[in-house]
Each structure stands twice: as structure tokens, then as C-alpha cells.
Amino acid sequence: MNVGNYYGVEKFPVKLVARAYSDWRNGSVPVEYVWDIYKNGNLVNRIETSQGIVYFTFNTPGEYDLKLTVKDNENRQNSTYFKAYIKEDTDTDGIADELEQRHPDIYTVGAKNDRYAFMIFPDPSGVSDVVRRYLKSSLAQSMRTSENNIITLYNEAATFQNIDAVFDNLKNIMDSNDILYIGIVGHGSLNGFRAYDDTYP
Ligand SMILES: [Ca+2]
Numbered sequence: 001m002n003v004g005n006y007y008g009v010e011k012f013p014v015k016l017v018a019r020a021y022s023d024w025r026n027g028s029v030p031v032e033y034v035w036d037i038y039k040n041g042n043l044v045n046r047i048e049t050s051q052g053i054v055y056f057t058f059n060t061p062g063e064y065d066l067k068l069t070v071k072d073n074e075n076r077q078n079s080t081y082f083k084a085y086i087k088e089d090t091d092t093d094g095i096a097d098e099l100e101q102r103h104p105d106i107y108t109v110g111a112k113n114d115r116y117a118f119m120i121f122p123d124p125s126g127v128s129d130v131v132r133r134y135l136k137s138s139l140a141q142s143m144r145t146s147e148n149n150i151i152t153l154y155n156e157a158a159t160f161q162n163i164d165a166v167f168d169n170l171k172n173i174m175d176s177n178d179i180l181y182i183g184i185v186g187h188g189s190l191n192g193f194r195a196y197d198d199t200y201p
């Protein structure tokens, strides 16, 4: 089982991970996971699932005690304990008040800082399906933003014209409190990087 505490902000889903392994020596296979969520000693929620990963939204900030019980196919069970530290996020943008106050140069305290990412992969040798499949979801999750806010241009789509069009569009949808992450994987020179159509943005 995985032992580690969880950190999050109020009203944003926190990914709870149960790592339990089948034991070939006695034929034990995990079949059920039960998460008991306590606040101030009171049970506030119980999640019963067959999935090793669940998302839970803590609606109020504070410290929570989590008890994870794993049951196997022969009704044996074992429990582990975790803490979840959930911070205040009054402007509901997924970034804790505390962090915003510490970095007022990046975040706006009291206003939503929507996050966007523009990932450009002008790689003629191709971007694997695995990268394509997981990039949006994993980025959206780690940035606490929507998958719709993650824009990707892979391979032959990563032309200068398309890259330019994405920036134009972002200019229209983003406001001054928003944050844009730009990721480029490819080749170029000191003057820029090479788009798929062999131009240098
Ligand atoms: Ca915030």
C-alpha cells in the first residue's frame, strides 16, 4: 500500500491512490477499497470502490484523517491511515490563498487565475500515442485546470500558421489574470524553433 499524505484545496478533486498488489503466494487479489474520511473525529464520507484510484472533493478546508481499507477476494482486509491537508481557496481557481499571497507577482489574490497550456511538438519523427493519450489529462490534473485549456499541436499540425492562430485565439480568451504555460519539444537554433513546415516562429 502507498503511504503518503494528500494535499489539496477546497472544492477541487483530490486523487486518492490505493496501491495494493495481488499476492501470488496465497492467491490474494484486492477486490474492494474503502476510504473512510474523518474530520475532527467524525466520519464525513465513505467511498467504497473496486478502483485503485478515486477522486474526492473536500468542500471545506482543514485537516482530514483518511482510513483506507483494502479487502481481498478471500475477505481478508488491511487498513492504512493518511492525512489530507486541504487549504482555503477563496477565489476558487484551484490555487490556495496561501500560495497566492506568497507569490503575488504570479497570482492574483481574490481573482481567478485560469491556467492554459500550449504544447507544441513539431517533431517529424512523430509523437507517440502514449504521449498523446496522457498529456492532456495529466497536465490538466497537475495544473488544476480543464482539459479544454490544454492546447496541443503535434507533428504536421505544428506549422507556423497554426501556432500563430493558437496565440491569436488565446489572446482573445485569456484575461490579464490568466497564466499561459508554453511547452515546445523540437529543434531549432538561437533565433527560434523550427515549425513543421520548416519556418522559424
Ligand atoms: Ca485561489
Ligand SMILES: [Ca+2]
Binding pocket: 091, 093, 095, 100, 107, 108, 109, 110, 111, 112, 113
Ligand atoms: Ca487567484
